[in-house]
Amino acid sequence: MSERQTDSAPGRRARLRAFVAISLFVALLAGLLLFKPDDLYLWIKALHIIAVMSWMAALLYMPRLFIYHTDAAPGSEQSETFKMMEQRLLKVIMNPAMMISWGLGLYLAWTVYGFQGGWLHAKLLFVVLLTGVHMRFSRAVRAFGRDENTRSARYWRLMNEAPTLLMILIVIMAVVKPF
Structure with missing residues (x-):
């Protein structure tokens, strides 16, 4: 029988890969700050953009998982798979990407x-x-994990728009600098 992604071994490997990737990212950042190349600003800006893109990808994907999870029967194999996917997305991508985005920003x-x-x-x-949207999604991951989601798929479809709207406003502020 083949190994399933919801088994513990793939989860350990995913955490290890994430740890290695974050460690390399932090090592690169530390090296840049230590050696202070002439183009340090551009390096920091590039790393910031990479972190923001990762954060946004997770913020845009998480409510889609919630939409489908809402339709899964609590305790079902499908529900348990969604729980695993949500936990891994939150802990392996969303949280580290947010922290790096904030720090570099x-x-x-x-x-x-x-x-x-x-x-x-x-x-x-x-x-x-x-x-705040990130924190709302984090609380939802915990609620789904306890089979205590009280929100409808429609709610999660609407919540899927919040990161998009905020992203548009943030990009306009960063690029256009209107005031």
């Missing part, structure tokens, strides 16, 4: 802009709101 806001500019304050407000 604050570094850039301080070193490049000195936390000055109305556009930056608006962008930070939208990122705080995006973090």
